[in-house]
Amino acid sequence: MxxxxxxxxxxxxxxxxxxxxxxxxxxxxxxxxxxxxxxxxxxxxxxxxxxxxxxxxxxxxxxxxxxxxxxxxxxxxxxxxxxxxxxxxxxxxxxxxxxxxxxxxxxxxxxxxxxxxxxxxxxxxxxxxxxxxxxxxxxxxxxxxxxxxxxxxxxxxxxxxxxxxxxxxxxxxxARRRTGESGSAADRARESPPERPRGIPLRPRPVVNRDNAGFWEGVQRHQFLFQRCATCAVPRFPWLPGCNACGSAEWRAVAAFGHGTVYSYVVMHHPPFPAFDPPYAVALVELDEGVRVISNVTGVRHDQVRIGMPVELEFLRVDDDLELPVFRGAA
The missing domain is CATH 3.10.129.10 (Hotdog Thioesterase)
Known part of the structure; x- marks a missing residue:
């Protein structure tokens, strides 16, 4: 294997x-x-x-x-x-x-x-x-x-x-960023996604393959799709070709309602990567449907994120060609 x-x-x-x-x-x-x-x-x-x-x-x-x-x-x-x-x-x-x-x-x-x-x-x-x-x-x-x-x-x-x-x-x-830019890359993308200032690097592109293409098609429709096994009904995310509980290859896509809580999180300080301005929070979010997803928490400062914090799904356009599911928290 x-x-x-x-x-x-x-x-x-x-x-x-x-x-x-x-x-x-x-x-x-x-x-x-x-x-x-x-x-x-x-x-x-x-x-x-x-x-x-x-x-x-x-x-x-x-x-x-x-x-x-x-x-x-x-x-x-x-x-x-x-x-x-x-x-x-x-x-x-x-x-x-x-x-x-x-x-x-x-x-x-x-x-x-x-x-x-x-x-x-x-x-x-x-x-x-x-x-x-x-x-x-x-x-x-x-x-x-x-x-x-x-x-x-x-x-x-x-x-x-x-x-x-x-x-x-x-x-x-x-790669060098243009001097004089302020604020996080996510904030700049949210404020004016069609006009990306020259010199600000793009976020890395997600790797889309035959196993997860359906998920990214759902993102384009502003849906967060997870898989549910057609044999044992166990939900799973990220997308996989087979069930990790019973091994069945049969499944269906289900749209999550988008409500969840922060299961765990880290605050990134170093090293800095182009298109990401530290410090920022990266969270493991547990959705009400029982699956977990790693994403950014928006709407609150990085030092306000807490385990158990309720969050709600939203979609963030980071540049002309990329929109990502993120989770908005309440301080």
């Missing part, structure tokens, strides 16, 4: 190569093929509390056999706040430091591909090997100019391969 959200840097809109000579790229290429980790141990054994927290956050039931959901594969390899320890070699850190030193200090994850060989169960102790797969030539994207860095990882329990993970990030220098 495998999963992925794209096969390459196309995940960042507007990307194009530059034709200028690039001495930095020659230095970066020397890192390709170097190990980023060798038989590194996972920071924690596979454990029930982490599985439960993951499933609760995603609204996914814990698998009946107690195993970790396959998509948790990367979780067990993360170093967390411990930084570059956990057995990782210095090559990857050196590569990122080289990019930071050259001014490419912003980072965004662009895509990943995973292959699942065997389930991970509580008590399993994983090790992983990682290699720097490639560094792209310098690219110009809507976010800015930078380099795509791809790593490959193999996750094992003992000698048995449990899964593989290919991960790609963009290390970039943000």
């Amino acid at each position: 495998s999963a992925g959200n794209g096969a390459g840097p196309r995940a960042v809109p507007g990307e194009r190569e530059t034709d200028e000579p690039d001495a930095l790229y020659e230095r970066l290429c020397a890192y390709a093929g170097r190990p980023a980790a060798a038989s590194a141990p996972g920071r924690d054994p596979v454990n029930e509390p982490m599985i439960r927290h993951w499933c609760e956050a995603l609204g996914h039931p814990v698998p009946p056999d107690g195993s970790a959901p396959a998509t948790m594969l990367q979780v067990w390899t993360m170093a967390g706040l411990a930084g570059p320890g956990s057995g990782r070699s210095g090559a990857y850190g050196e590569l990122l430091a080289t990019l930071d030193g050259a001014g490419y200090s912003s980072v965004v994850a662009t895509d990943c591909e995973q292959e699942y060989i065997r389930p991970l169960r509580p008590g399993d102790e994983i090790t992983f090997d990682a290699v720097i797969d490639s560094v792209s030539p310098r690219k110009t994207t809507k976010l800015g100019t930078g380099y795509f860095v791809t790593t490959r990882m193999e996750v094992r329990v003992g000698a048995a391969l449990a899964g593989t993970h290919r991960f790609r990030i963009l290390k970039y220098r943000p």
